[in-house]
Amino acid sequence: MKLSEKPKEKNIAPPLWLLAEVTYRCPLNCVFCYNPVDYAKQHNELTTAEWVKVLREGRKMGAAQLGLSGGEPLLRKDLEEIVEEARKLGYYVNLLTSGIGMTEERIKNLKTAGLDHIQLSFQDSTKEMNDFLSSTKTFDLKKKVAGLIKKYDYPMVLNCVLHRLNIDHIEQILNMAEAMGAEFVELANTQFYSWGMLNRDQLLPSEEQLKRAEKITHKFRDRLGNKMKLFFIMPDYYSTRPKKCMNGWGNVFITVQADGMVLPCHVASMLPDINFESVRNKSLDWIWYKSPGFNKFRGDDWMKEPCKSCPEKENDLGGCRCQAFMLTGDPNAADPVCDKSPHHSKISEAVIASQKPSNYERPIVFRTDNDSRKIMQKRDKGQLDIRSSRLLERDSKPSKEKSRVGLV
Ligand code: SF4
Numbered sequence: 001m002k003l004s005e006k007p008k009e010k011n012i013a014p015p016l017w018l019l020a021e022v023t024y025r026c027p028l029n030c031v032f033c034y035n036p037v038d039y040a041k042q043h044n045e046l047t048t049a050e051w052v053k054v055l056r057e058g059r060k061m062g063a064a065q066l067g068l069s070g071g072e073p074l075l076r077k078d079l080e081e082i083v084e085e086a087r088k089l090g091y092y093v094n095l096l097t098s099g100i101g102m103t104e105e106r107i108k109n110l111k112t113a114g115l116d117h118i119q120l121s122f123q124d125s126t127k128e129m130n131d132f133l134s135s136t137k138t139f140d141l142k143k144k145v146a147g148l149i150k151k152y153d154y155p156m157v158l159n160c161v162l163h164r165l166n167i168d169h170i171e172q173i174l175n176m177a178e179a180m181g182a183e184f185v186e187l188a189n190t191q192f193y194s195w196g197m198l199n200r201d202q203l204l205p206s207e208e209q210l211k212r213a214e215k216i217t218h219k220f221r222d223r224l225g226n227k228m229k230l231f232f233i234m235p236d237y238y239s240t241r242p243k244k245c246m247n248g249w250g251n252v253f254i255t256v257q258a259d260g261m262v263l264p265c266h267v268a269s270m271l272p273d274i275n276f277e278s279v280r281n282k283s284l285d286w287i288w289y290k291s292p293g294f295n296k297f298r299g300d301d302w303m304k305e306p307c308k309s310c311p312e313k314e315n316d317l318g319g320c321r322c323q324a325f326m327l328t329g330d331p332n333a334a335d336p337v338c339d340k341s342p343h344h345s346k347i348s349e350a351v352i353a354s355q356k357p358s359n360y361e362r363p364i365v366f367r368t369d370n371d372s373r374k375i376m377q378k379r380d381k382g383q384l385d386i387r388s389s390r391l392l393e394r395d396s397k398p399s400k401e402k403s404r405v406g407l408v
């Protein structure tokens, strides 16, 4: 197909990655889930025809990589149709899955439809911890899916989100990955957004835990070399400079949520005073190039001190807007991860607290439809603390549907 040769608006590059969060339904209840805390406001997922329209529009703009995630994308019965259309359009199609819902028949059909890549997530190396951390009995099933991925000749890409409760099992996790024949393993420390932020005090590892985990990862890297490539992603709480979030706001990634809302990253709906648009009302092209939401934090005009006059601003563009808002209440502030930020103590205090043995006042919160609804209700009654209430879109309301979120 013919791609648009030039971006329509000066200085705005076209998106390269389209992230399609095709559903927020999920059989798992992960404590670090990156779905919005108020995801239960949604029940009206895009239909197959609407997703096909999104894919066409994205490809026309120049997007070449498609990530199909959720929730659990396999819960969409039309996933094969979506994959087939995406492949026809010329996307490289990635499926990010917990594996639940994958059967031999489905993987065969997905392969025929043209699926290029599967990333399978684990919670831990043992049945007990995997099942506790996802609040489901899914470990054995995931192992079967790993076997199917090999059988159908996909590269084995395992992802395990690390945190205080599982990071000490890293050796067992890597042994498990090796035994499964994994070619790539992503050990991504929890980043503290959404449900991860609600559970931050329980999930932030100590420095000693991180150092040990890094050491073990190096040991495996030295032994296995290219046979099993390891990616260890540090939590940014242990840095003094933030990351260039999403490689720049509205620069590379465009995320379409299950109900069609379009965002520069999967949690940006929490930011105040921005009306993000839906593909149900506007074209993807208009949203990317012209919408106030996507233009809000492009470039550096929005910055204030210390970022405005900072000689390093090109490196990180002031870090993450959502993290700045969650921790300071001001989306224009420097990301507090930066030690030049006047709010850096919000990060260092959490890090200091994490060095002590665990002693939590709050129970861990599992990501469930019910809890998502309850959190919105608590916010409406003024019973939610400020830090948690910033994780929700200001006026989000629980969907009236009593059934699982998102059923079409
Ligand atoms: S992080 Fe866990 S609960 Fe959240 S969408 Fe992924 S598998 Fe489901």
Ligand code: SF4
Residues within 6 Å of the ligand: 241, 242, 306, 307, 308, 310, 311, 312, 313, 314, 316, 317, 318, 319, 334, 335, 338, 339, 340, 341
């Ligand atoms: S002050 Fe702002 S621009 Fe400078 S390094 Fe820190 S976050 Fe980045």
